[in-house]
Amino acid sequence: MAEYFPELKDGFKKLLAEAKGKKIAVAGHMRPDGDCVSSEFALADILEKAGAAEVVCLNQNPVPYLYENFKYGRDFLPAETFTDTSFEIVTVDSADYARTNDALRARFPKPLGCIDHHVSNDAGYAKINLIDTKAAATAELLAGLMMDAGVDISRENANRLFMGTVMDTRQFTTSSTTQKTFEIAMCLIRDGADAAWVAQQLYQREKLSRLKLLASFLQSLTMHFSDRVCIGLLPKGIYEQTGAEKAESDGLVDYARSIDGVEIAVLLEEMPNGVKGSLRGKGPQYQVNLIAAQFGGGGHLAAAGFTAEGYDINTFYPKLLGLIEEHLQNYDKLNAKI
């Protein structure tokens, strides 16, 4: 039978052998996404089956609401306060060890293992590095490794890893999605993953409060600079008004970016003592991290954030517009066709 990740098979078997009799803490990146959650829990199950003395899962943040039904009895312990150095760390889906938690990294300087698919993580930072930057999801890589090594995949792990793959590939539509992605997903269905159930968990459990928050955000959208920039606002008191929680503002800014022609999208949130902002560029070439840096923030080329303290929205808004205008002019200059 063809193997999915033949060059990593020995490393994976070594990791399972190393885990025997040891206490292992599986850690994922902060603000975990579906790929991270599913990979952490699935790997914990396998390491336990492989004979680890004890396995826990760590994360800086709790399991997000959306993925609660994939816990199957597992949960995250807070990475920040995990001090038991009789454990060894294995990371998943974390391009950089610093993405897990600073305190954890300081306490456990060298992880035993690292399973990942991020392009920036080609070298690895653990003793055993299982990295394939062509895998569309860590879940795809982990599932393929399990199949290659002949490790049984439980129905629970099949659902988890199918979910992780669905999330990282936006339902199998990203450019990272390959024939292998589908083949492994097919095997997960064979092993008991229920695609309809997974979809129901991910897409049919919206809270009314979040939709009300979204409605308010959409109402506020304002276009600037010939409709190249779209800004939306969450005003003071919106959480009380809608009943939504702060975390439910995650992803709202993507609606502003999704508009045809919009190049830079902004979500502004009025805080008691300032203005919080999320910036998105329609591609890394927009370098929105440079705008965020003007307010002491930072992030990635296409996604960044900041908190501008001491500002009132009425004085902040024109200042931001001025900075974005300048940023767009620089962008146009750089990209002018000669």
Ligand SMILES: [Mn+2]
């Ligand atoms: Mn991932």
